[in-house]
Amino acid sequence: MELLGDIGLGLSVVLTPLNLGWCLIGVLLGTLIGVLPGLGPAATIAMLLPVTFGLPAVSSLIMLAGIYYGAQYGGSTTAILINLPGETSSVVTALDGYQMARKGRAGAALATAAIGSFFAGTIATALVAFLAPPLAAVALRFGAAEYFALMVLGLVASVALARGSVLKAVAMVVLGLLLxxxxxxxxxxxxxxxxGIPELAEGINFVAxxxxMFGIAEILTNLDHEATRTPLTRVIGSLLPSRAEMRRIVGPILRGTGLGSLLGILPGGGAVLAAFAAYxxxxxxxxxxxxxxxxAIEGVAAPEAANNAGAQTSFIPMLTLGIPSNPVMALMVGAxxxxxxxxxxxxxxxxxxxFWGVIASMWIGNLFLIVLNLPLIGLWVRLLTIPYRLLYPAILVFCCVGVLSLNNLPSDVFVMILFGLVGYxxxxxxxxxxPLLLGFILGPMMEEYLRxxxxxxRGDMTTFLTRPISLALLLLTLAIIVVLTLPAIRAKREEAFEETPA
Incomplete structure (x- = not known):
């Protein structure tokens, strides 16, 4: 009964004209940046952080959350129609979705992606509502030693789940800690x-x-690939999957939802790992x-359900522990x-x-997405014909105005440009x-909890080993490190992520 009361509180918060409006804006922006290749939720949320200054905290979080899970919907549109994932987690969707489009079944593929995403988002939000309170109750028992051990586990897990070389992932974490x-x-x-630079006395500006790293670098990277964009599939076909196709997608959606919900909670996991694992x-x-x-329609249904479920459940460690499980959650912590x-x-x-307003907004946002996305497919198709060379100047101007509006310091613009080149x-x-962004966010917190x-x-280092929860977390961290050093595991891990785009 208490949970129902909490959910009722959340619905009363979100079902106001102001918060409903920001939820709608968030999911529409999320879909838009998912559709347009070259952006992404991390870059967009980073650019919109200055906007949240003038909003109530709950409204800003509702909007930013809508951008994140809305991008999972939008990313499938470009993956299916032009074989170019608008969002990294839609890479797997492109494998079978684009082939369905070439066979005249683009509409069925898009509908399957929307159905899978809606179902997974609804179930995963329910899991957030059920799991968050007990996890928060456990976290209230954490002391400084437990939080330090938890953050060490989070950074090591982000290395384990990052794609590519383990050594490079470790280097990124260390660089983030140093910054x-x-x-x-x-x-x-x-x-x-x-x-001796006065502007650095308060540290490197997180938003800059x-x-x-996620805005300027993305623009430079996508300009490299602009000439290789695949021609647009203009024949959409029927948006209703056949009965046989509906029977085929039920199992993959259920399995993708379960797998994505679990993997979304893991530090460094989220939507990308969930989509690959489900496929x-x-x-x-x-x-x-x-x-x-x-x-194969199963190759569209499973990863789309998994990436949306992973996006929703990644809010659990952020809301209950204050630990970001991926870069977008790190930006949420910053907000x-x-x-x-x-x-x-x-x-x-x-x-x-x-807390409950953000959770309740996920149900409302998923409803907005399923109602709006399928009727707007024609609009998204027309947007895909806009050349990227016409989009990126506006994005650059928005980045500069946004970062300058924070502290009115021109130095922040130069910091942004510098890290854009570094990111590229x-x-x-x-x-x-x-991993660099996670290290940058968690580093100062780790240092404070360590001290x-x-x-x-009284300076006794064994305090981390004499406290049961801290010891368990450190032993789990050690186990992950040992597994990462095994040659067979390392080779298989790198092979699994070798096709994931940077």
């Missing part, structure tokens, strides 16, 4: 790694770094695996911090309207920037 130490030490008041599972258990890659809210289990007790170079070197734990223990 997070720039600024004034809160304990001693000494400036660290500022090199995020816009550069691999369906191909493995299929009686006709040879059809995959040639237009909360901008509003003066410390992410963590206390949000549920101190800001229940915010990292992408060309096959170094995923996501606090040692102060409470």
């Amino acid at each position: 997070g130490t720039v600024g004034t030490d809160v304990n001693s008041g000494e400036q660290r790694f500022t090199f 770094l995020a816009m550069g 691999a599972l369906e191909k493995k258990i299929s009686r006709t695996p040879s059809e995959f890659g040639k237009g 909360l911090t901008i509003q003066g809210i410390q992410p963590g289990p206390q949000v549920m007790t101190e800001q229940p309207e915010l 170079v990292l992408v060309r070197l096959d170094c995923e920037p996501a 606090r734990a040692l102060i409470l223990a």
